[in-house]
Amino acid sequence: MFRLDEQFLKDIGLDSLPEEQKQPFLQHIYSELELRVGTRLSDGLTDAQLEEFEQIIDRKQDKIMDWLSQHAPNYAQDEAFMKLQQATNLPADDPRLVAEFTATKWLEVNRPDYRDVVAAVLNELKQEITANRNAILGGIRAQASSPASDQGQQPPAAA
Numbered sequence: 001m002f003r004l005d006e007q008f009l010k011d012i013g014l015d016s017l018p019e020e021q022k023q024p025f026l027q028h029i030y031s032e033l034e035l036r037v038g039t040r041l042s043d044g045l046t047d048a049q050l051e052e053f054e055q056i057i058d059r060k061q062d063k064i065m066d067w068l069s070q071h072a073p074n075y076a077q078d079e080a081f082m083k084l085q086q087a088t089n090l091p092a093d094d095p096r097l098v099a100e101f102t103a104t105k106w107l108e109v110n111r112p113d114y115r116d117v118v119a120a121v122l123n124e125l126k127q128e129i130t131a132n133r134n135a136i137l138g139g140i141r142a143q144a145s146s147p148a149s150d151q152g153q154q155p156p157a158a159a
Contacts, residue, residue, distance in 0.1 A: 002122055004030050012126055013133045029125065036121045041111050049110055056106055059099045068098075072105050080104065 055063040
């Protein structure tokens with residue numbers, strides 16, 4: 001899939017961000033990506049589908065097990081489930097693992113283009129960031145050199 005990491009920052013020309021800004025910036029990008037992908041994926045889905053997916057995302061165990069029994073009764077033998085289990089090191093009956101697999105499987109069934117949507121939205125976001133790279137770096141540099149950021153580092157001058 002994709003990773004929001006040091007390489008991502010390098011790809012968009014922001015690898016020179018101060019270390020203390022990298023993780024918060026990547027978290028912001030992840031949140032924005034999640035919001036945009038969710039908005040795009042919800043287009044064309046019925047209210048019932050959206051409600052069903054929300055229950056899966058909210059880890060409603062009865063809904064998850066009901067959906068799996070209808071759409072993937074042998075999910076534990078599914079190659080994707082086994083890969084996810086291996087990647088997470090969670091036991092096969094861990095509710096977090098089962099919920100994550102169910103959400104992915106639900107998307108495959110109801111929005112088979114979801115991987116393409118994620119890739120397209122990520123690409124759009126990368127282009128936006130790249131186009132605004134200088135403003136982002138300038139804003140961070142200005143914030144780092146502002147008097148407010150120096151508070152606590154030097155004692156105030158005596159009167």
